Amino acid sequence: MKFEDTQNHNSESDSDIQKLLKAAGKREEPAADIKEDVRIATLDAWQSTVKQHNYKRKLKRWMPVALAATVILSILGTYQSLTTNEKDTEPLRLATIAHSIGEYSISNINRNLEHAIFEGSVITTSSDGMLALILVDNTTIRLGHQTHITIHADNKIWLHRGHIFIGSPDLESNVAVMTSFGKITDIGTQFEVGLEGDSLWVALREGRVIVQLTNNVIEAGSEHGRGDLIIVDAQGLVSRRSIESTDARWNWVREIAPPFKLEAASVLNFLEWTASEVGLTLKFQSDAAQHYAKTTTLSGPPIEARSIEQMLPVVLRATHLDADLSNGAIEVGFRR
Helix, strand or coil, X not given: CCCCCHHHHHHHHXXXXXXXXXXXXXXXXXXXXXXXXXXXXXXXXXXXXXXXXXXXXXXXXXXXXXXXXXXXXXXXXXXXXXXXXXXXXXXXXXXXXXXXXXCEEECCCECCECCEEECCCEEEECCCCEEEEEECCCCEEEECXXXXXXXXXXXXXXXXXXXXXXXXXXXXXXXXXXXXXXXXXXEEEEEEEEEECCEEXXXXXXXXXXXXXXXXXXXXXXXXXXXXXXXXXXXXXXXXXXXXXXXXHHHHHHHCCCCXXXXXXXXXXXXXXXXXXXXXXXXXCCHHHHHXXXXXXXXXXXXXXXXXXXXXXXXXXXXXXXXXXXXXEEEEEECC
């Protein structure tokens, strides 16, 4: 076996390197600007490497938080969608209870809005109960004793039994009353619809209505303080007669009328309400008297409709006006 002398070999290699360096001569130093460029490039490379390393550490550290936040946002989005859909499915609010007497029941009621009536509500009054509602367009609906109705959107009322009174504020506010006999539609009016036994009646106090029966269409109206009373029996036979706007059959309507809020109301508002409740026409003796009524404000407690005749002179005593009810109308002029 042959062994090499490694110590002698290394000595010879070092000697050869020294001879080579002597032959090459002294190495020149690089220029200052080159040294600076190299330093800056090296520094940039180092900083880039450090930033990349830190980013990876932060990304690793915050990745679970980011994922958790994404899950939370997704849950919130789902909840918001569900609650929005829930709100969209809430029944439409159609009316408000303005006044009540005795006992009554209402289905589909919101306990947080106890005076609100919603679409599809079934309303029933007892033998001593009556109810006054105001629709969103200010149409009034009054329910008599032992009356059963269902209220729907688009001013549609199903009358199952009993009798209701409708008061539309203008020609634009039409109500359709649906019954087993047919449909009754008003044209800016005050009227009563009733179901008693096997018969239907429609009484006009003011304005006009269209009565659409299965095989017949009837138009009923009013004129000069008298209105039509239409009666349809179980065989579909129709009879017609007239009644006065001050007839005793309208007394129940006044009994359930909401009290008039006198505070801050004008004299004209009060007189118009009075004429509507008693079934009389309002007339002014002069334009000046009408202007005075329109621009004069009243003050005082609410007034019940049942006491209008007693309260009318009392209220007007605080003004310069007087009223005469002797000629089938409320005629108002300046006090002499």
